[in-house]
Amino acid sequence: MVFPGVLAGGSLVDVAVVLVTTGVIWIGSGWLEGSADTLSTYYELPAVVQGSIVVAVGSSFPELASVVFTALAGTFDMGVGAIVGSAIFNILVIPALAGIFSDGTMETNRTIVYKEAQFYMIAVSGLIITFALAVIYNPVSNGSGLGGEITRPLAMLPIGLYGLYLFIQWQDVSDYEATEAKPSIDLAREWGKLAGGLLLILVAVHQLVGSVESLSTTFSIPEFLAGVTIIAAATSLPDMLVSVRSARGGNEETSLGNVLGSNTFDLLVAIPIGVLIVGTVAVDFAVAIPMFGVLTLATVVLFAVMRTDLSLTTREAYLLLVSYLVFVGWVIAETIGVTSLIRGV
Numbered sequence: 001m002v003f004p005g006v007l008a009g010g011s012l013v014d015v016a017v018v019l020v021t022t023g024v025i026w027i028g029s030g031w032l033e034g035s036a037d038t039l040s041t042y043y044e045l046p047a048v049v050q051g052s053i054v055v056a057v058g059s060s061f062p063e064l065a066s067v068v069f070t071a072l073a074g075t076f077d078m079g080v081g082a083i084v085g086s087a088i089f090n091i092l093v094i095p096a097l098a099g100i101f102s103d104g105t106m107e108t109n110r111t112i113v114y115k116e117a118q119f120y121m122i123a124v125s126g127l128i129i130t131f132a133l134a135v136i137y138n139p140v141s142n143g144s145g146l147g148g149e150i151t152r153p154l155a156m157l158p159i160g161l162y163g164l165y166l167f168i169q170w171q172d173v174s175d176y177e178a179t180e181a182k183p184s185i186d187l188a189r190e191w192g193k194l195a196g197g198l199l200l201i202l203v204a205v206h207q208l209v210g211s212v213e214s215l216s217t218t219f220s221i222p223e224f225l226a227g228v229t230i231i232a233a234a235t236s237l238p239d240m241l242v243s244v245r246s247a248r249g250g251n252e253e254t255s256l257g258n259v260l261g262s263n264t265f266d267l268l269v270a271i272p273i274g275v276l277i278v279g280t281v282a283v284d285f286a287v288a289i290p291m292f293g294v295l296t297l298a299t300v301v302l303f304a305v306m307r308t309d310l311s312l313t314t315r316e317a318y319l320l321l322v323s324y325l326v327f328v329g330w331v332i333a334e335t336i337g338v339t340s341l342i343r344g345v
Contacts, residue, residue: 011218017211021204022234025062028200029238032058035194042185049169052116052261059242060262061198062235064270065205071274075213076281083271084291085232086239087263091298092324094240095306098247098255099317106312107252113310116260117303119165123264124299126161127271128292130154135285146285155272162268201238208234221335228291228331256306290342294327 036058045054063086070079099106134148141147208231216226239262246255275281301323305316333339 014211021208024204032197052257056261059238067274082231085228096320102247155275158268
């Protein structure tokens with residue numbers, strides 16, 4: 001915690017800090033997303049690239065910050081849980097809300113379905129392979145017997161895969177011809193606004209992680225599950241706001257591109273950066289893989305509803321919301337011991 005004398009003092013204070021920092025993340029993300037949108041238009045980027053790279057990376061900064069802070073604090077499981085939980089929230093809840101609040105059926109296209117969605121599936125597989133290699137080549141003793149250490153060389157594998165993703169996007173930018181004239185903007189002001197948003201998010205996430213650690217200790221909530229629920233929901237706010245706003249404005253490409261691009265960045269860059277900073281991070285394969293299984297299933301569901309007639313109907317949007325509620329129910333069941341698919345929690 002940054003202000004231990006002020007913020008230490010009971011669960012109610014921790015809950016208040018979580019609420020306040022969530023609001024600060026919301027404000028900082030608004031600055032960041034607005035400036036990213038303006039700069040993308042100025043630099044004449046295609047809508048799908050704008051959503052999947054510029055806006056996605058910007059709105060993913062809370063997740064990146066949460067991984068960095070949890071890795072430095074020695075609670076990397078909480079950071080991974082936040083990433084996976086945020087990814088599941090992004091995949092099921094954000095497209096659902098975007099579809100519900102858009103005017104009628106939300107249209108997709110083959111670029112979103114066959115490039116963004118399929119590469120995202122590759123990203124999930126790539127991170128699972130990285131975790132598996134950690135268990136095989138760098139095993140560590142833990143309660144489940146399936147622990148491993150992710151080292152810097154292993155962390156470079158998903159980062160290299162993200163490099164391939166950027167290359168594919170660069171090819172799309174090279175082939176794109178803008179149909180609108182460049183807007184007249186104050187470049188220094190927009191870049192300053194973007195930097196200010198990043199700073200606000202950085203400070204707020206630092207406080208958020210500290211309070212969630214305290215709450216998880218007080219109520220004996222496993223670090224991974226605390227990350228999946230509380231931190232994941234808070235750090236997903238930027239993605240939700242930009243996607244719903246884009247969908248209501250009729251820009252479905254940016255909306256869905258942001259969801260898939262954010263998740264791709266979180267899995268292939270945010271988690272490995274935490275490893276690169278710390279050097280070596282222990283992971284529990286038995287805890288992580290069931291969650292990755294749920295994430296894979298959620299991705300398949302989204303892919304299926306987007307591919308049917310290349311659109312997302314209101315009925316399909318509510319199906320996604322119900323699927324997320326089922327996931328939350330399962331997480332609660334794991335926490336209280338009704339189910340035990342996640343070993344070691």
